[in-house]
Amino acid sequence: xxxxxxxxxxxxxxxxxxxxxxxxxxxxxxxxxxxxxxxxxxxxxxxxxxxxxxxxxxxxxxxxxxxxxxxxxxxxxxxxxxxxxxxxxxxxxxxxxxxxxxxxxxxxxxxxxxxxxxxxxxxxxxxxxxxxxxxxxxxxxxxxxxxxxxxxxxxxxxxxxxxxxxxxxxxxxxxxxxxxxxxxxxxxxxxxxxxxxxxxxxxxxxxxxxxxxxxxxxxxxxxxxxxxxxxxxxxxxxxxxxxxxxxxxxxxxxxxxxxxxxxxxxxxxxxxxxxxxxxxxxxxxxxxxxxxxxxxxxxxxxxxxxxxxxxxxxxxxxxxxxxxxxxxxxxxxxxxxx
Numbered sequence: 343x344x345x346x347x348x349x350x351x352x353x354x355x356x357x358x359x360x361x362x363x364x365x366x367x368x369x370x371x372x373x374x375x376x377x378x379x380x381x382x383x384x385x386x387x388x389x390x391x392x393x394x395x396x397x398x399x400x401x402x403x404x405x406x407x408x409x410x411x412x413x414x415x416x417x418x419x420x421x422x423x424x425x426x427x428x429x430x431x432x433x434x435x436x437x438x439x440x441x442x443x444x445x446x447x448x449x450x451x452x453x454x455x456x457x458x459x460x461x462x463x464x465x466x467x468x469x470x471x472x473x474x475x476x477x478x479x480x481x482x483x484x485x486x487x488x489x490x491x492x493x494x495x496x497x498x499x500x501x502x503x504x505x506x507x508x509x510x511x512x513x514x515x516x517x518x519x520x521x522x523x524x525x526x527x528x529x530x531x532x533x534x535x536x537x538x539x540x541x542x543x544x545x546x547x548x549x550x551x552x553x554x555x556x557x558x559x560x561x562x563x564x565x566x567x568x569x570x571x572x573x574x575x576x577x578x579x580x581x582x583x584x585x586x587x588x589x590x591x592x593x594x595x596x597x598x599x600x601x602x603x604x605x606x607x608x609x610x611x612x613x614x615x616x617x618x619x620x621x622x623x624x625x626x627x628x629x630x631x632x633x634x635x636x637x638x639x640x641x642x643x644x645x646x647x648x649x650x651x652x653x654x655x656x657x658x659x660x661x662x663x664x665x666x667x668x669x670x671x672x673x674x675x676x677x678x679x680x
Contacts, residue, residue, distance in 0.1 A: 373421040382460040396592045408453040429479035493620035496674040517578040524575035526622030533589040546657040547571045565642040570661035625667035
């Protein structure tokens with residue numbers, strides 16, 4: 343940035359006030375999108391230190407991707423010269439891609455969310471006089487997300503059980519999917535279970551989803567919970583009381599999901615392992631008198647302020663609700679199989 347100004351100074355030995363101002367304007371602050379991201383990494387050096395290298399890199403990649411996407415769609419702009427209109431136009435661009443089915447609205451919203459957070463942090467640290475152009479940029483679009491994570495139907499559950507039983511999938515994969523079906527948990531929660539999470543020698547056996555030696559952090563603050571084990575889930579827990587070593591590693595949940603989804607698509611092409619969780623929630627909703635707070639306590643969405651007070655719902659209360667939910671499912675399955 344200084345080289346051109348220095349060249350001019352060699353030619354102008356005694357610049358007047360106007361020439362000094364003109365030369366000085368060449369030294370205005372600049373902040374490329376790449377430099378912004380690098381500075382954000384510096385300012386967030388301690389972020390995710392409790393994760394291993396691969397998991398930490400995945401987090402950084404998720405933040406890097408919106409930067410690259412903005413550059414592709416809007417150009418490699420100077421962050422200090424990006425206007426609110428530019429950010430709004432990028433939001434419009436994202437909305438059009440959601441409409442076209444190119445990306446999910448959840449993904450689009452996260453791109454804006456990450457850009458807003460990164461730019462805000464860097465500006466506050468280094469350029470406090472600059473306004474964050476992404477502060478009010480948003481997408482008013484629900485998009486096609488609801489279609490992406492559909493619950494299994496009871497007919498699909500019956501067919502999938504048969505497909506799993508006859509498949510050559512390893513025993514751990516089959517066990518994890520049964521746990522997912524009867525507990526509403528997801529792959530990333532199950533693969534990192536530790537032997538200390540299994541509580542089988544008690545009146546109401548259960549598993550605990552929370553921090554353990556395998557998992558020092560959770561996806562969100564509202565997911566830790568105790569889940570009663572009923573039916574096949576209890577049998578699975580007794581077969582694998584120390585967890586699932588095959589998948590208990592960085593990237594294990596992705597490996598599990600990829601292998602499981604290949605089997606699932608033979609029965610339901612538009613479903614994934616996450617469909618177990620959505621079906622589990624739908625079953626609980628059908629229980630007569632089901633309180634929303636109880637449902638959230640079972641599935642791990644009780645993140646409200648009141649949800650953090652006291653000991654929460656008892657295992658007995660959770661178990662009874664789950665038993666009633668799966669009784670409803672069994673009745674539906676009888677009509678399918680007979």
